[in-house]
Amino acid sequence: MKIKLTFFFLLFLSASFAQQEFTPEESKELLGIYEHLDEYIPDDLVFTNEDGEAVNLVSMIDKPTILVLVYYTCPGICSPLLDGVADVIGKAEIELGKDYQVLTVSFNEKETYDLAKSKKKNYVSQIKREVDESHWHWMVGDSLNIAKLCNSVGFKFKREGDDFIHAATIMVLSPEAKITRYLYGTYFLPFDVKMAIAEAAQGKSGPTINKVLNYCFSYDPEGKKYVFNITKVSATIIITLALGLLLYLIFSKRKKIHHKIV
């Protein structure tokens, strides 16, 4: 058994080394999202916020954070994506600023913080409830920082003239700036976002309800969404009921039988 386990361990190691060797070369040519789950955002990235202040990105991340990579002059998919983000901020049961924050970062190094500010105003007004807008950050940066950030999260884009070919995804980061979830598309279910935030918050003592949710739902990597874990939940219910019955039968008092005996 020991030999077998060692063998598996070596196989596993070689597989992971192989990945490290080949991914960068291949990715030069590729577009889209290459998930880097469980990896951390480098802590030396500096971006400019919508007020023109230079800030260290990682130092801003003190709670679960949704990272949105767009560029503000995008004629295509970025607007629906930001609509989707504004929509889910309004709908999700979790509260912006308290449970999480949103970081929108432009990957076009030519864009300025003035543009970021006007875009922020535009999208914040779309949120259909009262929120503390200071927790939705809109950033711009230079090409080096952008490249580092995008590589660290596996976001591969390509410049075509003034525009870019890129994917629409939001990423969820833990308070320690670890990448914990990718959610794809331009429309997000409030539930999926809530679950992703709850998961990202793990390690910090989150509210109990989140723990229950985490137990009952699991992430389906194929479908890229959360699914109800029917087997786990039903097993728990069945075992609890049966144990309850046993304990009841053991500890409750026997009643007298009042049967008429003929």
Add this chain to the structure above:
Amino acid sequence: MTAISQPRGYVNFYQEKRGLMSWLVTEDHKRIALMYLYAISGFFIVAFCLGLLMRLELIAPGRQLLDPQIYNQVFTLHGVIMIFLFIIPGFPAVFGNFSLPLLIGAPDVAFPKLNLVSWYLYVIGGLLALSTLLFGDGPADTGWTFYAPYSVKTGTNVSIAVLAAFVLGFSSILTGLNFLVTMHRMRAPGMTWFKMPLFPWALYATSWIQVLATPIIGITLMMIIAERTLGIGLFDPALGGDPVLYQHLFWIYSHPAVYIMVLPAMGWVSEVIPVFVKKSIFGYKVIVYSSLAIAFIGYFVWGHHMFTSGMSGEARIIFSILTFLVSIPSAIKVFNWVSTLYKGSIDVKPPFLYALAFIFQFTIGGLTGLVVGALAADIHVHDTYFVVGHFHYVMFGGTGFAFLGAIHFWYSKIWGRNYNLKWANIGFSILFVGFNLVYFPMLVLGMMGMPRRYYDYLPEFTLANQVSTVGSWIMAIGLFIVIVNLIAGRKGPKASSNPWGSVTLDWTHTESPPSLYNFKEIPTVTRGPYDYRDYEDYIKENHKN
């Protein structure tokens, strides 16, 4: 033996009320048990005939009388009826219902109305299963295991068959729950847990399996229906599902269910051997613990049905080891029964013959179980006739024989009359020979590599198949004699109230047939269930009172 006439003015449970309605709305555990007996026997005979039909098809290579699709449907229906309608409910519903309250000194089960509900659920489930014959593309052709993704795709009436199994599951859960509460709450004064007879103990272990495991199959079967009707991808890979998940869920129930089938039969054997040996059972407590251990370990061995499903190597090794563990308590029981015979005053009567046949055939079933439970050997014989032979030795050779034995044992208690002992022995002998002729060749065929579930086979398998088919006719003749003798016994001589000289409460403290509430007054238990010291005086003493 101890022929004591019934007291004057005595009214048994048949005489209490008469007419059809007195049966259909009865809350009496004995009547409900009999209604189960008739329904279950009817289904058993149907499925037995389907089995004969399959053996007839297999009398020679090539097509005889069934085309492949019909053959698939026949073996599925045979399996579904035998498993869900005969062998799972059989022992608990018939003899559990009839004898449990008598054995523990209770006037009825804890929830008599619920008991009746379980019977109706059973009948509805049975009718649903049979209704698949009548419309659409006919009964399911998936095998009784309903393996996905085929069960999701086939055009046959899988949804209804699955729904039938679901309804039957509820019947099973309710019966289990009822028995648990009955045993916890209604044992006669003085009957401590370790003075409770072993058949109730076996039912106790069984009931926990029914309550804990059956909901899993219910949920799993509902998932199949959801996938078939709503297209939710659970098991079909084309929809993003996982077929191996189905196998896991199915066997998490169905393996413990094997113990639902066999544990009560083991309990009955433990009950009946002391009676015909006139000696206390060897290792009473060990038998109790082994029943509980079988029920418990039985939850952790399901993976041994899936050694070839592509499960990880580690999982297969672990499941194989756990499977070996479960054989220990089973073997303990066999050793204890055999030890009980030692220096006993053996009286060979038909029920005792069935108990001996159980021990013999269950031992073969158990030992072949070790072969299929061993990972390496199973890869070789998986899905061959070896497996078919193995589980028929356990299920039919074990539980089926015990079921017939139990009818012979409690016959005079149920009907107050006795069957012809000579014909009972003849019927038993023919049945025993026929049974072994049918199934032993299957073990050989499996070793030779004949796969199961085909209507056809290669010519080199012909001889063993013909032996098996001829055996099936002998077995049918034996069963016919047994059944006719049992029916004729209804008009046989009146039986005494304790013809076997047993010292358990069902025989010592009730009349045959018992009264509506079983006991004149609830007895106080002072001695162990198998205490045969001065048993003749003890029996006489109690009948005077």
